[in-house]
Amino acid sequence: MTVARSLSASRVAVLSLAALIASVVPLPAAVGFLRPDFVALLLLWLVLLAPRHSGLVYAWCMGLLLDAFRGVLLGQHALALVLIAWIALRLRLRVRAFPLLQQTAVVFALLWLNEFVVFWIDGVAGQPVTDWMRWLAVPVGAACWPLLARLLERTTSRT
Amino acid sequence: MPRHEPETRPLLLGERARGLPLVVLALLSVGLMVADHRQHHLAVVRQWLSVAAFPFQWAAQAPLAGWAALQERFAMRTRLQAENTRLAADNLALRLRLMRFASLEQENYRLRGARESTARIVQRSLIAEIVRADLDPFRQRVLVNKGTRHGVYLGQAALDAAGIFGQVARVGPVSAEVILISDPAHAIPVQINRTGVRTVAVGTGRSGQLSLPWLPQSADVQVDDLLVSSGLGGVFPPGYPVAQVTRVERDPTRPMLAIDATPLAALDRDPEILLVWFDNVIVEPEPQAEPAPPAAAPAAAAP
Numbered sequence: 001m002t003v004a005r006s007l008s009a010s011r012v013a014v015l016s017l018a019a020l021i022a023s024v025v026p027l028p029a030a031v032g033f034l035r036p037d038f039v040a041l042l043l044l045w046l047v048l049l050a051p052r053h054s055g056l057v058y059a060w061c062m063g064l065l066l067d068a069f070r071g072v073l074l075g076q077h078a079l080a081l082v083l084i085a086w087i088a089l090r091l092r093l094r095v096r097a098f099p100l101l102q103q104t105a106v107v108f109a110l111l112w113l114n115e116f117v118v119f120w121i122d123g124v125a126g127q128p129v130t131d132w133m134r135w136l137a138v139p140v141g142a143a144c145w146p147l148l149a150r151l152l153e154r155t156t157s158r159t
Numbered sequence: 160m161p162r163h164e165p166e167t168r169p170l171l172l173g174e175r176a177r178g179l180p181l182v183v184l185a186l187l188s189v190g191l192m193v194a195d196h197r198q199h200h201l202a203v204v205r206q207w208l209s210v211a212a213f214p215f216q217w218a219a220q221a222p223l224a225g226w227a228a229l230q231e232r233f234a235m236r237t238r239l240q241a242e243n244t245r246l247a248a249d250n251l252a253l254r255l256r257l258m259r260f261a262s263l264e265q266e267n268y269r270l271r272g273a274r275e276s277t278a279r280i281v282q283r284s285l286i287a288e289i290v291r292a293d294l295d296p297f298r299q300r301v302l303v304n305k306g307t308r309h310g311v312y313l314g315q316a317a318l319d320a321a322g323i324f325g326q327v328a329r330v331g332p333v334s335a336e337v338i339l340i341s342d343p344a345h346a347i348p349v350q351i352n353r354t355g356v357r358t359v360a361v362g363t364g365r366s367g368q369l370s371l372p373w374l375p376q377s378a379d380v381q382v383d384d385l386l387v388s389s390g391l392g393g394v395f396p397p398g399y400p401v402a403q404v405t406r407v408e409r410d411p412t413r414p415m416l417a418i419d420a421t422p423l424a425a426l427d428r429d430p431e432i433l434l435v436w437f438d439n440v441i442v443e444p445e446p447q448a449e450p451a452p453p454a455a456a457p458a459a460a461a462p
Contacts (some may be wrong), residue, residue: 075191
């Protein structure tokens with residue numbers, strides 16, 4: 001996979017906004033819980049594959065916005081996203097050389113960690129959601145990764 | 160001093176994963192969470208964030224709303240006429256019932272004496288539109304398009320045409336988050352209409368189900384019993400329908416009954432709800448009226 005280049009700040013802003021909106025777009029209740037965490041996916045893509053616009057501060061701000069959007073505890077998603085962004089930053093050079101399947105596995109692990117941190121904080125705050133179905137969003141998100149990565153690549157390489 | 164950083168810079172692409180920013184940002188998040196959860200210091204920040212987020216939350220549902228509006232616009236004349244006729248018939252039936260209720264209310268008023276009379280009956284209501292944004296699929300919460308600017312307050316009761324819907328859990332200037340009675344973190348004090356037994360109905364996380372976990376085996380409950388709000392706790396106006404009992408399981412090995420109930424409000428289908436104001440006068444039991452007044456359950460209000 002080639003590295004996407006020259007991602008302008010405005011483009012990142014548009015993509016971020018799209019991810020935030022996609023995370024609250026109404027879906028039928030039967031599939032609503034399968035919605036992948038688009039914000040985390042976009043963040044991972046930016047960190048792993050697109051240079052320069054990665055960064056922990058970006059992750060933190062997106063997390064905070066997501067918290068505000070979904071009306072949960074402020075800082076919850078921020079912490080989770082900063083954590084996975086940091087790990088992704090460390091693994092970045094290796095992951096970029098991975099074949100797609102292996103890359104997807106890394107993304108799966110990071111998405112799971114993200115979900116776990118959110119779940120854990122919910123538990124500490126005294127309002128856990130123990131439904132096992134909440135974990136289904138993680139494999140769905142990982143399954144989206146190959147497609148999403150390619151799509152994002154295409155949108156950026158047109159510039 | 161020799162410089163050979165240019166070789167490493169492009170490879171590492173500008174930024175390296177240092178530990179310090181992570182620790183700082185993580186601590187900042189934890190601080191935020193503690194401030195938000197424990198002390199509620201962030202009310203103002205939250206309000207502003209909610210204002211900033213609202214347009215996007217609204218935009219998320221705009222395509223759906225637009226489609227509905229378009230359908231409305233091109234609705235068939237015949238369908239509209241049929242709907243009109245149906246609504247007129249409904250209106251007539253409701254007026255008829257209301258006539259009977261007027262006399263019943265008078266009678267009730269006389270029977271109870273002037274004390275409790277009309278207190279705690281809904282006096283004013285505000286229609287709030289539900290913004291169809293999915294906040295969290297595992298929590299039963301909705302966003303509505305009214306906020307403090309319209310007089311909405313924290314803990315305000317929300318009803319729909321069929322019964323009690325929920326209460327305001329968070330309020331911003333232009334929007335509010337309503338927690339439904341079926342949210343797992345919500346409990347509503349209720350009364351069985353047939354017998355007057357008081358208990359608490361807690362949410363299960365599924366929109367069509369409440370559960371009544373605290374009724375002893377000896378309690379008189381039947382399937383199809385109507386649960387109305389008891390008004391204890393002062394959040395909900397008393398006497399409004401909440402749910403209907405759908406299952407009563409008497410397992411003698413357990414101390415409590417397992418009871419399920421279905422909320423009467425259309426929790427997952429309502430396009431709009433009513434936020435209500437009522438005179439919240441807590442009537443003190445008269446000291447010498449009765450030696451042993453019916454044991455008022457501890458006011459178990461919602462969170």
